[in-house]
Amino acid sequence: VSAQGRHVTELETPAAVVDLDRLERNLARAATYAAQHALALHPHVKTHKTLEIAERQLAAGASGLTVAKTSEADVLVGAGLRAPLLLHYPVVGPEKVARLVALAEHGPLTVALDSLAAAEPIAAALARRGLSVDALIELDVGMRRTGVTPEGALALAEGIEALGGGLRVAGLSCYPGHLRGLDEDALAAGLGDVDAVLAAAQALLVCAGIRCERISAGSTATLLASHRTRATELRPGNYALLDRAEARGAFSDDDCALRVHTTVVSTSVPGRLVLDAGSKALSEAGPPPGSVGFGAVVGRDDIVVDRLSEEHAHAVLAPGAIPPRVGDRVEVTPNHACTCVNLHEVLYGARDGSVEVVMPVAARGAIR
Ligand SMILES: Cc1ncc(COP(=O)(O)O)c(C=O)c1O
Numbered sequence: 001v002s003a004q005g006r007h008v009t010e011l012e013t014p015a016a017v018v019d020l021d022r023l024e025r026n027l028a029r030a031a032t033y034a035a036q037h038a039l040a041l042h043p044h045v046k047t048h049k050t051l052e053i054a055e056r057q058l059a060a061g062a063s064g065l066t067v068a069k070t071s072e073a074d075v076l077v078g079a080g081l082r083a084p085l086l087l088h089y090p091v092v093g094p095e096k097v098a099r100l101v102a103l104a105e106h107g108p109l110t111v112a113l114d115s116l117a118a119a120e121p122i123a124a125a126l127a128r129r130g131l132s133v134d135a136l137i138e139l140d141v142g143m144r145r146t147g148v149t150p151e152g153a154l155a156l157a158e159g160i161e162a163l164g165g166g167l168r169v170a171g172l173s174c175y176p177g178h179l180r181g182l183d184e185d186a187l188a189a190g191l192g193d194v195d196a197v198l199a200a201a202q203a204l205l206v207c208a209g210i211r212c213e214r215i216s217a218g219s220t221a222t223l224l225a226s227h228r229t230r231a232t233e234l235r236p237g238n239y240a241l242l243d244r245a246e247a248r249g250a251f252s253d254d255d256c257a258l259r260v261h262t263t264v265v266s267t268s269v270p271g272r273l274v275l276d277a278g279s280k281a282l283s284e285a286g287p288p289p290g291s292v293g294f295g296a297v298v299g300r301d302d303i304v305v306d307r308l309s310e311e312h313a314h315a316v317l318a319p320g321a322i323p324p325r326v327g328d329r330v331e332v333t334p335n336h337a338c339t340c341v342n343l344h345e346v347l348y349g350a351r352d353g354s355v356e357v358v359m360p361v362a363a364r365g366a367i368r
Pocket of ligand 1: 044047088175218219220221235236237238239
């Protein structure tokens with residue numbers, strides 16, 4: 001039976017429901033900001049992994065899309081989506097290089113790199129097919145996950161140019177994922193430091209006569225302050241759905257578009273209750289700093305999900321709270337939308353409580 005047209009309270013639980021008004025508002029806010037500051041928008045699709053939301057992002061003004069994995073890109077391209085893609089993850093291993101080459105045959109592709117070891121086989125494989133792909137040199141701007149120093153960026157850019165293969169350096173990239181949960185002043189200071197790294201690398205590339213047209217950056221936490229850096233394009237991911245962890249700073253609970261609808265399945269233990277959404281529906285993501293619970297129970301601050309089994313959300317009732325009954329429905333805003341979505345076969349897109357579209361999570365589990 002199609003869920004389309006049904007009220008969300010009729011959906012079998014657990015069900016991942018996306019409020020389309022909120023989603024559209026989130027997409028529009030980013031697009032407006034990017035346009036105001038003449039920044040290109042390349043949203044990261046890992047957050048939602050659906051074709052429908054990717055298409056909405058493009059319709060809302062994104063000029064390209066970002067993926068982490070070649071298999072995610074395969075799903076989008078295989079479903080007919082046509083958009084410039086940025087592969088922002090170290091592509092290492094022959095299967096992945098082969099998929100990258102196949103993607104390059106489909107349309108404009110950019111890859112972010114932080115090592116010559118990764119670049120060499122890619123450049124050679126592309127050259128064998130007569131293909132050319134833009135490369136962005138990834139800088140570590142403070143997260144200490146991937147990325148090189150400005151001096152390392154120059155060395156890598158020169159190394160890639162010297163390969164003479166199918167990779168062409170087009171600029172720089174960074175992910176300031178360490179700047180989270182900061183107030184406005186601390187965020188501005190952090191982005192000042194990020195910009196200093198970008199500036200140093202840009203100067204080195206420009207002096208060496210290497211193309212540095214694109215500077216790709218960003219995350220949701222820094223999204224609306226991106227004009228404080230020299231980034232020319234933004235890659236927010238979480239901003240589309242948002243979640244409990246990101247509902248701070250410029251974003252609030254009311255911006256969270258994703259909720260997991262659950263049913264109370266047990267109240268037998270005094271002072272406690274169980275919802276039918278455990279770690280396999282909410283994900284094991286813990287609470288953001290200063291909060292408790294595996295997700296926020298919507299409209300019920302007096303209920304906290306303090307433990308998770310695979311299929312049970314164990315919740316505690318605050319003293320004096322009116323206990324829900326078995327069969328009651330409870331909505332939970334997940335702590336982390338990206339890992340939650342990856343657990344669901346479909347997202348139900350709803351407006352005013354009515355399901356408007358059922359969106360398969362097409363790239364669910366695409367981790368290769
Ligand atoms: C390289 C890269 N770019 C962009 C993003 C999107 O960041 P966010 O989900 O914070 O918006 C991520 C997320 O992990 C990332 O790893």
